[in-house]
Amino acid sequence: MRINFWFFSSLFVSLIIIIPILTVFSSFFENTTNYFEILKNTFLFEYTINSLCLLVSVLFFTFIIGTGSAYLVSFYEFPLSNFFKWGLILSFAVPPYIYAYSLTAFFENYGTAYTILKNLFGEANYNSHIPKFDGMLGSILSISFSLFGYVYILTRASFLYQSQQLIDLGKNLGFSSYKSFYSIILPSARPAIVAGLSLVAMETLAEFGAVDFFSINTLTTGIYNSWIAFDDLAFANQLSFFLLLFIFALFIIENLSRKKAKYHFNSRGGFKRKEKLKLSKSKALLAFIFCFLIFFLSFLFPISQMLYWTIKFPENLFDLDIIKLFLNTIYLVFLSSIILILFSLISNYGNRVSNNKILNLLSTLSISGYAIPGVILAVAFITFIAWFDETIIKTLGFLSIKKIFFGSILGLVLVYFIRFYSLAFNGIKSGYEKININVDESAYLLGYSKRKTFMNIHIPFLRNSLLFIGILISLEIIRELPITLILRPFNFETFATTAYISASEDLLEAAAVPSLFLILIAAFFIMITSKYILRDNNE
Amino acid sequence: MIASSFAIADEVNVFNARHYKADSELYSKFTNMTGIKVNLINGKSGALEKRIISEGADSSADLYITADAGRCGAMDAKGALQGGLTSAAIKDAVPKSFRTNKWVGIAKRARIIYYSPERVTGAELSGMTYEGLADPKWKGRLVIRKSSNIYNKSLVASLIKNNGKAATAAWAEGVVANMARTPTGNDRAQIMAVAAGEADIAVANTYYLALMLSGKKGAEQQEAAKKVKAFFPNQNDRGTHMNVSCAALVKGAPNKANAVKLVEFLLTPESQEHFTNNTFEFPMINGVSPSPLVVNNLGLDFKQDMKTKLASYGKNQAAAVEVMTAAGWK
Numbered sequence: 001m002r003i004n005f006w007f008f009s010s011l012f013v014s015l016i017i018i019i020p021i022l023t024v025f026s027s028f029f030e031n032t033t034n035y036f037e038i039l040k041n042t043f044l045f046e047y048t049i050n051s052l053c054l055l056v057s058v059l060f061f062t063f064i065i066g067t068g069s070a071y072l073v074s075f076y077e078f079p080l081s082n083f084f085k086w087g088l089i090l091s092f093a094v095p096p097y098i099y100a101y102s103l104t105a106f107f108e109n110y111g112t113a114y115t116i117l118k119n120l121f122g123e124a125n126y127n128s129h130i131p132k133f134d135g136m137l138g139s140i141l142s143i144s145f146s147l148f149g150y151v152y153i154l155t156r157a158s159f160l161y162q163s164q165q166l167i168d169l170g171k172n173l174g175f176s177s178y179k180s181f182y183s184i185i186l187p188s189a190r191p192a193i194v195a196g197l198s199l200v201a202m203e204t205l206a207e208f209g210a211v212d213f214f215s216i217n218t219l220t221t222g223i224y225n226s227w228i229a230f231d232d233l234a235f236a237n238q239l240s241f242f243l244l245l246f247i248f249a250l251f252i253i254e255n256l257s258r259k260k261a262k263y264h265f266n267s268r269g270g271f272k273r274k275e276k277l278k279l280s281k282s283k284a285l286l287a288f289i290f291c292f293l294i295f296f297l298s299f300l301f302p303i304s305q306m307l308y309w310t311i312k313f314p315e316n317l318f319d320l321d322i323i324k325l326f327l328n329t330i331y332l333v334f335l336s337s338i339i340l341i342l343f344s345l346i347s348n349y350g351n352r353v354s355n356n357k358i359l360n361l362l363s364t365l366s367i368s369g370y371a372i373p374g375v376i377l378a379v380a381f382i383t384f385i386a387w388f389d390e391t392i393i394k395t396l397g398f399l400s401i402k403k404i405f406f407g408s409i410l411g412l413v414l415v416y417f418i419r420f421y422s423l424a425f426n427g428i429k430s431g432y433e434k435i436n437i438n439v440d441e442s443a444y445l446l447g448y449s450k451r452k453t454f455m456n457i458h459i460p461f462l463r464n465s466l467l468f469i470g471i472l473i474s475l476e477i478i479r480e481l482p483i484t485l486i487l488r489p490f491n492f493e494t495f496a497t498t499a500y501i502s503a504s505e506d507l508l509e510a511a512a513v514p515s516l517f518l519i520l521i522a523a524f525f526i527m528i529t530s531k532y533i534l535r536d537n538n539e
Numbered sequence: 540m541i542a543s544s545f546a547i548a549d550e551v552n553v554f555n556a557r558h559y560k561a562d563s564e565l566y567s568k569f570t571n572m573t574g575i576k577v578n579l580i581n582g583k584s585g586a587l588e589k590r591i592i593s594e595g596a597d598s599s600a601d602l603y604i605t606a607d608a609g610r611c612g613a614m615d616a617k618g619a620l621q622g623g624l625t626s627a628a629i630k631d632a633v634p635k636s637f638r639t640n641k642w643v644g645i646a647k648r649a650r651i652i653y654y655s656p657e658r659v660t661g662a663e664l665s666g667m668t669y670e671g672l673a674d675p676k677w678k679g680r681l682v683i684r685k686s687s688n689i690y691n692k693s694l695v696a697s698l699i700k701n702n703g704k705a706a707t708a709a710w711a712e713g714v715v716a717n718m719a720r721t722p723t724g725n726d727r728a729q730i731m732a733v734a735a736g737e738a739d740i741a742v743a744n745t746y747y748l749a750l751m752l753s754g755k756k757g758a759e760q761q762e763a764a765k766k767v768k769a770f771f772p773n774q775n776d777r778g779t780h781m782n783v784s785c786a787a788l789v790k791g792a793p794n795k796a797n798a799v800k801l802v803e804f805l806l807t808p809e810s811q812e813h814f815t816n817n818t819f820e821f822p823m824i825n826g827v828s829p830s831p832l833v834v835n836n837l838g839l840d841f842k843q844d845m846k847t848k849l850a851s852y853g854k855n856q857a858a859a860v861e862v863m864t865a866a867g868w869k
Contacts, residue, residue, distance in 0.1 A: 042864065108724070109731040110759040118759075127735035134723050215685050215723070225585070225687070312757065319560060379589060386593040400597040406590065407580065407599065486586045490552060490578035490599075501581050505558045506725045506747075509756065 006350025007359055013343055014362040017369045017418045020380035021244075023387075047222040047239065051205060051246075054139060054218060058204045059197055061144035066151025067193055069294055071181065074159035077276045078284035084291040085156075086530040091298035092149045093522035095479040095496070097209025098515045099142035101503055102302040103133045104213075105309065105512075112305060135214050142210040145298040147203055151196035153533060158192030159185065191257040198254035205247055206373035209481045209500060219243040220373045224482075227379055240376060247371040303519050309512035316510045320498065322517060329494045329521065332484075333474045335409070336416045340473055341466060343417070344424035348432050349454060352440070363425065370422035374415075375482035381415050382406065382486070412487045419483065420476055424469050431465030432458070468532040471525055478522050495521070550576040551797035554591060556584035556605040557784055561817035569804050575797050584610050584689070591789055592619050600789040601798040604645070609693040611642040611785040612853015621790040626799055632806040632824045636848045637783055644783030645805045646814045647821035649843065650694050651779060652770040653741045653748065655733050668773045669698060669780065672742070673713025680739040681714070682732045685722040686863035690744060694780050695863060696855035697847050701777065704858055711866035722869050727751065727760075734763035744782075745769070749819035749832040771841040778844035782852070783823065 072078070073085050080087075106112045109127045117126045133141060162185060170180035186193075211218050217225070219239050227236035279287055310317055347363050369377065385405045393401050405411035435458065443453040459466075481496050488497065495518035502511035526533065555562070558581055566577040580587070584605045591600045591614070603614060614620055620641040629643055637644040652672075654664060663676065672681060684691060699707045719738035726743035730751065733741045750756060751764035771779045786802050788795065804810060811827040814820050821829050828834065 108728065109735040109737070110763045115759055125736065128737070135721070215687060217687075227589070382590060382593045386595065389597075390595070402594055402597045403599065406594055485582055486590065488580070490580050493581070497581070501558045501583075504583055506727055507558075510560075 004354065006346075006354045007356065009343075010347050010350055010359050010362045013347060013421070016414070017421060019384050020369070020372060020377050020418060023380040023384040043217070043222060043226075043235075044239070044242075047217050047219045048242065050136070050216055051218040051220075051243075053136065054143070054207075054211070054216070055201060055204055057140045058143045058147070059201060061140065062148040062151045062200045063193070063197060065144065065148040065294055066196060067155050067186070067189070069148075069291055070152050070156035070159055071185070072287045072291060074156050075185075075277060076284075076287060077278045078287040078291075080288060081276075081291070084295060086527075086534060087295050088152055088291070088298070089149050089526055089530060089533055090295075090523050091145060092475060093519045093526055094146055094299060094302045095209065095481070095518070096139075096142040096146040096207055097213055097481060097500065097503070098306070098519065099146050099302050100138060100210040100213045101499070101508055101511055101515060102305040103138050103142060105305050105508055106301075107131060107133050112308065136216055138214045139207075139211050139216050142214075143204050143207055147200045148294075148298070150199040150203075151193060154192040154196035154199075155189055156534070158189040162188055194257040195254055198250045198257065201250045202247055202254070202371060205243060205250075208373065208375045213503060219246075220375065223373075224375050224379070243373070244371065251371045299523075303516070303523075306512045306516040306519065309509050310516050313509040313512070316513045319510070320513055322513075325493060325495050325498060325514065325517070326521070328492060329478060329496075329518075332409075332412070332416075332494065333477050336413050336420070336477050337470045337473045339413060340417060340420055340424040341428070341469060344421065344428045344469075345462075347425060348428045349458070352432060352437070353450065369418040370420065372419070373482070374419055374480060375486070377415055377419055378483045378486040381411070381418075385411075407487065407489045409489060409492075412484065412489075415483050415487060416477060416480070419480075420473055423472055423476065427465055427469035427472065428462065431462045435461050464532060467529065471529045471532065474525055475522055478518060478525070549574055549797065550578055551794045551801050552578045552599050552601045552792075553580070553801070554587045554600045554603045554789070555579050555581050556587055556603075556610075559818050561813055562604075564817075565805065565810055565813055568810075569801060572804070573800065575800065577801065588614055588617075588619070592617060596791040598789055598791050599793060601792040601794045602801060603787045603789055604784065605787075606784045607689045607693055607852070608637075608642075608644065608783050608785055608849035609689055609696060609852035609856050611787045612850050613856055614787055614853075615639065615641050615850075616853055619790055620787050621792070621795075623788050623795060623799060624786075624802060626803060628803045629799075629806065634845065636845055637781075637823065639850055642785045642787035643802060643806075644785050644823050644849065645802070646784045646811070646818065646823055647781055647843075648783070649745045649771065649779045649781050649821070649841075650690055650742060651745055651837075652772055653730050653733055653743060653767045654770055655736070655739050655766065656768050657766075658736075658739045664770055666775055667770060668776070669694065670702065670710060671772070672717065672740075673710045675713070675717070677717040677740060679717065679719050681717040681741070682719050682729045682738040683714070683722060683742040684724065684726060684729060686860065686868040690726070690782065691742075691863070692856050692859045693782055693852040694742075695859035696852045697780050697844070699855045699858050699862070700847055700851040704862065707859075708862040708865060711862045711868055715866045715868050727756075730767055731760070731763050734766040741767075745821070745833065745837055746819035748836060749830060752832050752836055753819070769837045771838070773844065774842050777846050778842035780847075781843050781845075781849075783849060784820070 069084070069088055073081055073088070104111070107130055109130075111130075113130045114126050117130075118124075166184055166188065167180065170184045175183065205218075206220055207218075208220055208224070212221055219242060223236045223239045223243065226239065278284075351359055351363055372380075385402060389400055389402050393399075405414070439457060440453055443457055448456070479496060481500055484494055484497055485500065488494075495514040498514040499511045499518060502508070502514070553566075563579070566579070570576055584607075587603065587605075588610070591598050591603060594600070603611070603620075605611065611620075622640040624638070624643050625640050629638070633643050637647070652664075652667065686692070695707060695711065698710065702710070719732070724732075727747045727750075729741035729743045730747055732738050748764055748767070748769060751760045754761045773779055786805065788798055792798055806824055808824065808827050811822040811824050815822050815827060815829045815833070819830050819833055821833070
């Protein structure tokens with residue numbers, strides 16, 4: 001085993017990332033019980049049922065919306081189909097918690113729906129006729145419309161590379177288009193669909209903002225509450241254990257299906273590009289309505305509600321220092337993206353040149369941060385640093401290190417790093433896998449140094465992957481809530497924290513302005529890079 | 540980048556769980572007057588408390604400001620606070636049951652009953668108490684928010700303090716049986732549920748109605764607010780349940796003197812007036828009147844519960860959660 005720079009850098013990254021997991025489990029046997037066992041069992045049951053109910057419903061919705069729209073957009077031509085192709089991914093710009101604010105604002109008693117009805121038909125008691133989307137149903141809708149994009153993007157990419165021959169085969173066998181869809185198209189896209197759904201599942205289980213807003217107790221909010229409100233670490237750990245079990249299972253499923261999905265992509269050689277079918281008038285209308293509804297509900301609806309409120313209560317616009325919020329958000333985005341990409345490049349390159357089994361294991365370990373909900377990561381981080389400081393640093397007689405990590409940009413970016421490392425690492429890994437190892441060997445034969453190979457060959461090859469990953473990380477950080485909320489420094493707000501704080505203080509109107517800006521910035525990021533997200537450059 | 544408290548500066552660090560615009564205006568005013576910079580970290584109380592406790596003796600926090608006495612009490616119980624809010628200015632301003640030497644109330648609110656005058660008769664309400672919320676005559680007519688809400692925890696804690704745990708457990712079951720719907724939404728949503736006809740009575744804090752009446756929430760909510768009336772319970776015995784927003788002095792506060800100064804500033808008549816006119820809370824000190832919107836629509840001459848010490852809200856919080864959960868209060 002060679003112990004060199006690559007080994008140490010990978011070891012370092014893995015250690016940092018493994019810390020929160022260890023913290024969660026290390027105190028598994030500690031007992032800090034403050035309230036009754038019987039109640040805890042009730043809670044455990046309730047939290048698990050809620051999490052499961054949320055999970056199953058969101059998966060169902062995102063599957064229908066995601067694969068349905070991907071199928072229509074990839075195989076058929078209908079009015080605006082080219083627009084929907086990228087318009088549908090704008091839903092990523094709306095985080096579940098902002099969707100939740102919009103739902104409440106629109107449907108609550110005397111809300112926007114009431115105002116519209118009143119203006120159209122005059123005074124009447126409309127409230128009892130307006131459906132209420134809150135609680136579990138509200139959470140399901142908010143999460144589904146915000147996350148179906150994962151399923152849409154991955155499924156569409158897989159549809160894109162399905163061979164025309166396969167589809168022709170269906171035709172030759174006399175399959176109807178339904179039958180082709182069920183027996184040929186859908187099964188061959190399965191790995192991509194499963195990969196998309198497992199991402200949705202992980203995000204759903206980790207979701208904090210929306211479920212907290214609707215006060216639904218899931219395992220994640222349950223862990224947060226028992227840890228933070230009741231100081232019951234033992235119970236929090238018990239919950240975490242259940243949750244992580246869930247999530248690791250999904251993680252494995254996702255990784256396995258991703259491998260299959262990749263195999264699928266790579267075998268596309270010799271496929272001719274599909275001709276899109278023109279739909280008959282009535283069918284085209286149906287397809288248009290389906291896609292437009294999704295586009296409307298996932299993007300137009302929340303952005304219009306926020307815009308409406310911003311206009312209706314303009315004083316909130318002037319109360320906020322928009323420029324400062326913008327700079328803070330962008331600062332976090334760039335700093336974190338650069339650090340994440342840099343370290344994942346180093347690890348990936350290290351893996352490539354040293355081909356060390358332990359190194360590989362370490363890097364696999366270090367991508368597990370994504371499986372842990374942000375809110376738990378943040379609390380685990382604080383707990384760990386406090387413990388480390390009290391028992392080690394101070395015992396050795398050094399000054400406290402807490403101030404370096406708590407309420408500092410360093411601590412904040414460190415926890416972002418733990419949370420989003422897998423995004424960066426896996427992204428670059430899949431980029432690297434496309435560069436044949438023979439390319440490196442040839443470069444060495446030509447007298448290229450390792451550095452020169454890296455700079456002149458790897459980097460240009462990886463450019464698109466790097467850009468794509470940068471955007472993914474940026475979107476995550478613009479929308480990120482719990483970590484920023486818990487760890488940010490004094491007098492430091494982002495659009496996300498400002499929106500959340502106003503909303504939690506029952507000032508939803510004031511939350512509209514930062515929410516609107518958050519959506520606009522995220523949408524801008526998505527628009528300028530839609531071709532990378534949609535992978536059309538590979539066509 | 541590293542916490543700004545390393546710099547030698549005239550400042551005070553506030554961990555703030557109250558996020559009213561009026562508050563930040565007051566902090567700016569304080570900085571202008573004294574030259575002391577107010578550093579804010581805004582967040583939800585739970586996360587802020589966790590951070591203060593984890594930071595321990597090295598905490599950069601001077602003051603913890605939050606909207607419920609139960610929270611200040613709980614922080615005290617965890618040993619995260621220190622004594623020192625004992626200056627004459629503070630003691631003179633704030634009645635004894637609304638402060639300890641570690642935390643003081645800075646603005647008051649009452650948790651009261653809202654009712655629909657169309658559907659609730661004066662006879663039904665006559666002599667109404669919190670205890671009366673469990674009366675079967677309200678079956679299917681009551682809305683109140685979730686048991687996880689701190690205002691409810693403190694209300695139930697005060698009932699445990701006054702009536703004992705067993706009686707309160709039975710009461711909680713009665714309340715759950717009377718609910719018109721599974722608890723959902725915030726205090727304002729409860730008031731609007733009465734306005735919209737979903738329920739006949741609601742339990743919510745005082746300032747919400749004034750806020751809705753002020754028009755700051757739009758014409759629709761103003762219209763809704765006019766459809767409900769306020770009722771102050773327990774007028775014939777201990778008085779209406781009162782709660783405060785409180786400022787607590789954190790153990791190890793690096794700028795203790797400035798923290799005391801800020802608290803004193805928040806208790807001046809000018810600051811108190813600013814609170815009452817913007818957040819529609821009741822003033823903590825004598826000699827300042829609540830906002831006209833509060834006086835005209837809620838009334839002023841009600842009997843406040845001055846007997847139940849606010850420190851008991853924190854002490855009975857765990858028991859309160861226990862009885863509510865056992866009763867199936869979502």
